[in-house]
Amino acid sequence: MKRWPLTGPRLMKRWPLTGPGLTYLTVLMVVPLGLVLSYAFLRRGRFGGVVYQPTIENLTRLADPLYADVVLHSTWTAALTTFLALLFGYPTAYVIAGLPRRRQTIALIAVVLPFWTSFLIRVYAWIVLLSGPGWLNKALRAVGLGPVDVLYTDAAVVTGLLYAYLPLMILPLYASLVRLDPQVREAAANLGAGPWTTFRTVTLPLTLPGVLTGCLFVFVPSFGNFVVPELLGGGRSVMVGNLIRDQFLKARDWPFGSALALALLAVLMVLLLAQAWAARRYATR
Amino acid sequence: MRGLRAVGAVAAGLALFLVTGCGEEGSRSNGPDALDPKADITKQSLTVSIWDGYSPEDLPARVKDDLGVPVKIAHHATNEEIMAKLTAGGAGGDSDSGIDVAFVSGQYAQALNEAGLLEPIHADLIPNLKNLYPEAQKLAYDKGNTFSVPYTWGTTGICYRTDLVKQPPTSWNDLLNPPPALKKKVTMMTTERWLALPALKALGHSVNTTSDQELDAARTLLLKAKKNLLAYDDTTFGDRLTKGESAMAEAWDGWCPTSDPKIEFTVPKEGSDLWVDTMVVLKSSKNKEAAHALINYILDPEIHSWAAENILYKVPNKAAMEQLDPKVLEANAPLRMTPAELLKGESIVDVGEAATKYTRLSTEVAAGS
Numbered sequence: 001m002k003r004w005p006l007t008g009p010r011l012m013k014r015w016p017l018t019g020p021g022l023t024y025l026t027v028l029m030v031v032p033l034g035l036v037l038s039y040a041f042l043r044r045g046r047f048g049g050v051v052y053q054p055t056i057e058n059l060t061r062l063a064d065p066l067y068a069d070v071v072l073h074s075t076w077t078a079a080l081t082t083f084l085a086l087l088f089g090y091p092t093a094y095v096i097a098g099l100p101r102r103r104q105t106i107a108l109i110a111v112v113l114p115f116w117t118s119f120l121i122r123v124y125a126w127i128v129l130l131s132g133p134g135w136l137n138k139a140l141r142a143v144g145l146g147p148v149d150v151l152y153t154d155a156a157v158v159t160g161l162l163y164a165y166l167p168l169m170i171l172p173l174y175a176s177l178v179r180l181d182p183q184v185r186e187a188a189a190n191l192g193a194g195p196w197t198t199f200r201t202v203t204l205p206l207t208l209p210g211v212l213t214g215c216l217f218v219f220v221p222s223f224g225n226f227v228v229p230e231l232l233g234g235g236r237s238v239m240v241g242n243l244i245r246d247q248f249l250k251a252r253d254w255p256f257g258s259a260l261a262l263a264l265l266a267v268l269m270v271l272l273l274a275q276a277w278a279a280r281r282y283a284t285r
Numbered sequence: 286m287r288g289l290r291a292v293g294a295v296a297a298g299l300a301l302f303l304v305t306g307c308g309e310e311g312s313r314s315n316g317p318d319a320l321d322p323k324a325d326i327t328k329q330s331l332t333v334s335i336w337d338g339y340s341p342e343d344l345p346a347r348v349k350d351d352l353g354v355p356v357k358i359a360h361h362a363t364n365e366e367i368m369a370k371l372t373a374g375g376a377g378g379d380s381d382s383g384i385d386v387a388f389v390s391g392q393y394a395q396a397l398n399e400a401g402l403l404e405p406i407h408a409d410l411i412p413n414l415k416n417l418y419p420e421a422q423k424l425a426y427d428k429g430n431t432f433s434v435p436y437t438w439g440t441t442g443i444c445y446r447t448d449l450v451k452q453p454p455t456s457w458n459d460l461l462n463p464p465p466a467l468k469k470k471v472t473m474m475t476t477e478r479w480l481a482l483p484a485l486k487a488l489g490h491s492v493n494t495t496s497d498q499e500l501d502a503a504r505t506l507l508l509k510a511k512k513n514l515l516a517y518d519d520t521t522f523g524d525r526l527t528k529g530e531s532a533m534a535e536a537w538d539g540w541c542p543t544s545d546p547k548i549e550f551t552v553p554k555e556g557s558d559l560w561v562d563t564m565v566v567l568k569s570s571k572n573k574e575a576a577h578a579l580i581n582y583i584l585d586p587e588i589h590s591w592a593a594e595n596i597l598y599k600v601p602n603k604a605a606m607e608q609l610d611p612k613v614l615e616a617n618a619p620l621r622m623t624p625a626e627l628l629k630g631e632s633i634v635d636v637g638e639a640a641t642k643y644t645r646l647s648t649e650v651a652a653g654s
Binding site for chain 2: 152237248
């Protein structure tokens with residue numbers, strides 16, 4: 001890839017086009033990120049805010065087993081959500097990609113339809129569904145089962161996250177499946193591969209970039225989510241997102257909150273880089 | 286320029302006087318004489334920060350009509366939020382948040398005062414202070430109301446469904462260790478100091494303790510209690526009780542939906558806290574006379590009783606409580622608690638740097654199993 005010339009007439013021509021966007025990004029992303037970065041190295045003000053004394057205490061506190069456990073728990077929850085999303089998302093995307101064109105559009109609209117209403121309202125809907133006297137238990141009773149206490153457990157948190165981010169798994173999978181030339185699969189079949197072998201040796205490897213992107217799209221927001229653990233988890237379990245939120249809104253500990261946010265960012269950056277590296281390696285193979 | 290400054294200083298208070306060096310009268314102490322009781326408050330305007338729904342909707346219009354002072358209302362969701370706003374310029378007392386009057390809980394008023402951000406209350410400008418109960422002068426975070434004026438007060442207890450709870454709770458242990466029938470039918474609060482309160486009181490400790498040993502014991506008890514909890518809930522526990530999703534909840538008195546005949550509120554025998562939400566005047570305010578006039582206006586029984594009738598919080602205003610609608614009093618037992626009963630509760634005070642211990646405790650309890 002050729003680098004953009006940073007000076008000269010071409011930049012002057014580009015500036016009117018890129019300027020507004022770049023300014024917006026700089027002001028609204030780089031500056032706050034810089035603040036987060038600098039706050040992580042300052043001391044906590046007794047009444048909130050920061051005291052301008054440099055320290056690395058906030059970063060060393062991250063190694064405390066208490067917070068390491070929270071990070072581990074979040075990783076596990078997000079990983080389980082991602083795995084389930086892949087398990088449910090792949091067949092869905094596979095079927096959608098195999099539909100006639102018009103039907104595909106309808107199916108895709110159905111997938112993104114939930115995004116048209118507020119996330120919070122949809123989470124509250126899950127509370128109604130899962131709660132003790134709720135619909136889930138009514139349905140279970142109708143078939144002679146239950147009742148089960150799902151609400152305010154880790155299972156409810158994973159259910160909520162899965163529901164929230166499943167479309168983000170389906171869409172990239174669909175994109176890579178629909179690009180797959182049907183002739184490649186026909187060729188595999190002609191050469192004597194059964195459906196399972198075709199899937200395992202042809203379809204899955206060729207759609208791996210889509211799988212990676214989908215996994216990333218689900219894992220990243222699940223990892224930092226704090227609404228679902230609070231509402232569906234009943235505040236009984238803590239994820240990194242809750243911990244960060246609490247540092248600002250309850251504990252008046254902005255520097256530690258910033259350090260946690262920074263750690264979260266670092267983990268996600270590593271994942272993004274790994275995904276980019278894998279995708280590129282795959283593309284040049 | 287110097288003349289202009291002197292005029293401004295009347296309103297801006299003594300701090301500015303000392304900074305600009307208008308020292309003709311020598312060094313003056315932070316006394317009530319810094320304000321001018323004859324100042325024309327209609328030339329001033331106020332920005333008031335308060336919790337949403339915590340004052341009458343038409344308060345600004347009424348103040349404009351009755352006092353001639355334009356009032357702008359800003360909302361804050363939590364004490365932490367307003368603290369962050371007020372201390373944003375550093376806790377030196379030189380920050381100007383643009384806020385003249387703020388509503389904060391007692392321990393936060395105490396912290397703000399220690400940070401030098403509050404104007405002392407000029408009692409001579411608030412004749413309606415006489416409406417307050419004598420007990421309202423004895424609050425631990427600010428004895429004699431020197432930098433804050435109480436707006437509402439109350440306590441924390443157990444809110445429960447009489448039809449679902451067989452044995453009415455009398456002790457914090459009934460909440461922490463409920464009978465098997467109430468397993469997963471109990472909620473507790475998650476805000477740090479109130480998360481610790483039931484355990485600390487059950488163990489006979491102060492709600493303001495900073496002893497590691499006492500907090501450790503509380504943690505053990507809270508982790509044990511967590512196994513029987515439905516959820517941690519600060520905001521919707523009342524709804525859960527009404528719907529029957531839960532049967533018992535740690536609750537602030539005003540938040541317990543006692544207007545439902547099946548729901549009762551009780552203060553456990555080990556005792557509880559006394560929380561107070563207060564009004565404070567910021568030192569940075571340039572409209573301090575109007576700010577005092579507003580506080581005086583709110584202490585009028587007509588206005589102050591609104592809080593008791595509409596948000597069901599007790600107000601420390603004797604005159605206001607005496608003119609409450611008897612029907613409201615009849616329906617809501619917590620409103621009938623006397624100031625003497627309330628004062629048995631321990632005031633929650635700011636514990637300074639030890640606040641981090643409570644933060645850690647609540648993270649440990651929330652993350653633990």
